[in-house]
Amino acid sequence: MRKNLRETLRSAIQEGRLVAGTTLPSSRTLAVNLGLSRGVVTDVYDQLAAEGYLAMEPRHAATVAGVASAALAKPEPATPEWRFDFSATTPNVELFPRRPWIRSVERSLRSASRDALDYGDHRGRIELRVAVRNYLARVRGVRTDPGRIVITQGFTQALDLLCRVLAARGATTLAFETPSLPDEWATVRASGLRLLACPVDRHGLIADKLKQSDAAAVVVTPAHQFPTGVVMTSARRTALVRWAAGEGRLIIEDDYDAEFRYDRAAVGALQGLDPGRVVHVGTASKTLAPGVRLGWLSLPADLVDEVRACKGASDSGSPAIDQLALADLISTGEYDRQVGRARHLYRRRRDQLVDALSARLPHLRVEGAAAGLHVLLRLQESVDDSAFARMAASRGIAVRALSPMLLAGGRDRGLLLGYGRLPFERIDEAVESLARVIGRDGG
């Protein structure tokens, strides 16, 4: 009764049904009216006075205090339902191993120490840092140790932390591949750093521009450049590592989808060549699902303290249960099995997509098909690829244009065709629909 009366009066005041200045009945009267004991009413009046909703003076009746009104948030525009979804940044989330994940949560929560759920080392749970170290050494040729790993909320937070640490060290400029993902530019700019565009050709990033710049670091995607799909050549890797040998320079390796290489074994991470200058960033966003929001930084030893402190100030560390579950998934081998299953399925989709494109759009070049979860459909220079993307959207096809990803402008044009969200049996129809949008003009 006490709780009901309190909530009734409080809402009436909050919603303006009882306006400021209104005198309430005495506790005795209200108690009689409602069939309550007077003590209950007095308690509720006291409570609401303590909260600031009522003004009470000795020997006076309680009056309603002024309360400000609340504006509602703007309603959200509904997300469109796509007929065909060529999104290039997301994997097939239907593959997420729900049952193994539940089992891993259960197993790790059952055996977790008391400390596991408390505040802890801001680098993350040691169980996950050990599992990630072993996985990265085995699968990616990364040289690290658990002490140099910091667990993050995916690549976005890894980049955010690095930018903040570099800015605090006095850096002003971060080099980025062009083309690259505009969402990531936003993260860099939020930390106050300037972006320098570094061009990519069919061998990967051209390090020349870096040499004449004051960039403190460069973000690269050597295993499968996003969005062009280029695999960085050996010569370019060597040139890049040579640039980084200069005072205080850093390479940030975004190793986002290297697990999915189709024509041969995945090229090992750049980080292995120079662990003192290359920060390796991996995530579970493509191998499991973006919603897992777990990533891992392998840091040069002299960056660990700063990144750890920045992680602490940002969010006091990543969620413990997810970390324990992922550690269990990796160390039981379930993670590898999952990656294997996914690779098999993506390869089939990729083959189907490449076949359909060569059948329906034979005059256009398909690039970057060796790895990852998307290909680049190259269009003629200087056509309006964004207009194609808009036209496609109006026909229920989600597809992203290349030109908005050119950090410093340029003539490259194309469409990014991801197959994470496109089921195998829909690919042919999707390409047929897309071909109708592009027609002969894009070639």
Next chain:
Amino acid sequence: MRKNLRETLRSAIQEGRLVAGTTLPSSRTLAVNLGLSRGVVTDVYDQLAAEGYLAMEPRHAATVAGVASAALAKPEPATPEWRFDFSATTPNVELFPRRPWIRSVERSLRSASRDALDYGDHRGRIELRVAVRNYLARVRGVRTDPGRIVITQGFTQALDLLCRVLAARGATTLAFETPSLPDEWATVRASGLRLLACPVDRHGLIADKLKQSDAAAVVVTPAHQFPTGVVMTSARRTALVRWAAGEGRLIIEDDYDAEFRYDRAAVGALQGLDPGRVVHVGTASKTLAPGVRLGWLSLPADLVDEVRACKGASDSGSPAIDQLALADLISTGEYDRQVGRARHLYRRRRDQLVDALSARLPHLRVEGAAAGLHVLLRLQESVDDSAFARMAASRGIAVRALSPMLLAGGRDRGLLLGYGRLPFERIDEAVESLARVIGRDGG
């Protein structure tokens, strides 16, 4: 075999057993030596060349390329095992409802839509925002709607996001209660904002100092001030809300442990008085466990877009599975039951602690016992409370001193005695040991 040979050679180069310039045997020779097919060896050489570990020129034997060495991270100092742990910032993590959490993960993963595991609204999963809205309205008198809620990684990230948004708006100064938690000052400073100390007396924050300042916002703990334990009075609430009515001013309400009130129903949140000027921040860190790392911001409508964008740039959103599980825990009533169980247990511990203190240290005042998970043991002004804390540590007692929490210095001295980590049956002994450290001097 291919994989083994690749990893063997790669590690040998990475670890310096094969030094730069070393000529490798021809693929033919190595194949014969190892009993492998020549194709396997050629593949491995190609792979390692692509990764940058080998230099290959046509018609020349492969040579080892230079690889930089890696420094190990410094080994961590081991965390001490405390005899008695009076930590004031952590709850009893042994109460974490492991089985209900597992059931919630299972139930929500079974029924989750495909989209739930994909990238999504940076404010967080709608299921959790709806559950939190209902909970906050019911339990804390907060006026919000799911569109104005942003899910965060606990209070730390909520504060970080707000600071970054305020700084981007041009704010220079954030007011903070003194005393307060130094960890939080670090978060504020990381965003480039200056801290202004606002004193707290036994009625709560004194808003006078705010009026003469250029502070854009103030962070307060009205339900149970940290660390003094003061509950902000009605008059102070009104004064604070009046200050915030000025142009572009904001109150950030850290509602960290309001669920644990022992002498009466918890005082409703300040936010209810003015949802257009007060940001309410709640978390699961005290009710469930800090390792859950989930919190929720209830924002004024005009802050939503900026905070959402900042959350996106920081980490692309919080983990999906945890959000779904917590939404399930709240909406099935399990969360309320958990809070009820915890409140009952903490009340027993609190009573025991207060009794033990009045028996063993009757000359010292105990403050802030009405709510929360800690009390403040007030010492004489200007004694060296940090020296007491150090002396206690040397005897295996973890306890924090008050004076390092004074943002602008001052004469207040005391010790924070938390009972989240101190089992009921150890309290008496713990206080006895502490009393021996303090002796007669602290009184």
